[in-house]
Amino acid sequence: SWPFWEPFWDDPEADPETADYLTVVKEPICLDFVDARLEQDTYGKPEDFLADMRLIFSNAKSYNPPEHDYHKMADKVSAFFEEIWAT
Template sequence: KLREFEKEDEVWWDTEWSTEMVLACNNLLRKLKRNRISSDFLEPVPYAQLGLEDYLTICPTPMDLSTVENKLESEEYTTPRQMLDDVRMIFTNAMNYNNVEQSQHRNAILLSNFFEELW
């Protein structure tokens, strides 16, 4: 768990990455991607292809697990908090765009809970 890296007042969230933290985050992403309900969150939502004209209005910051993984690998994140915020954005977007009866909404809640347990 990444909580093992916690220090007083969770200062580590805003500190630079250590090798151990990067490895832990890569492991966490691997677990998220392997989860049986993650399929809707693996790649960017093809909103233009699907004709979802209001998608960017409701979800102005699209996010998905492959984008998070790419940003982690290319060292775009300077702190763990940035990655945490992006992963949470995936689930926020899914819950904001899809109504509670839709599988994407329900799966976002379930995968978010799984993520928070791992984090």
């Protein structure tokens, strides 16, 4: 899940391949943000946490084509997360 951890879009010059990320993804979020929100107890209800997690995976799949490793990883991690969430 490391590609979903940090806000790489903060420095578009660091990776020119993802410089257009914010033109494609309108609500960027990463696990680091989710972790901070959990630490600060800012989620009002579990569904807010669920929405953020789903947004991480949705963003990864929206930005990366289906054959890209990050898209595939988002599919796998999302499926695993949804399975755990349902229990």
